[in-house]
Amino acid sequence: MAARFFPPIMFVLLWxxxxxGAGLSMPYAEPFTFMAVRFSIAASS
Incomplete structure (x- = not known):
């Protein structure tokens, strides 16, 4: 039963x-830099 609820919970948690994370990084990074890092991390996993 836990396997049935794990994917939706992880989806909501990551989303x-x-x-x-985007809100906290806004004062420190440009939008395109933040998106490039975010997509690089997503592509590597």
Missing amino acids: ATGFI
Whole structure:
């Protein structure tokens, strides 16, 4: 039963933390730099 709920929970957790991470990084990185790093991390995993 836990295997049935794991993917949706992980999806929501990762999606929510992406918004928080974007908000926290705004004062320190340009938008295109942030997106390049984010997509590079996503492509490498």
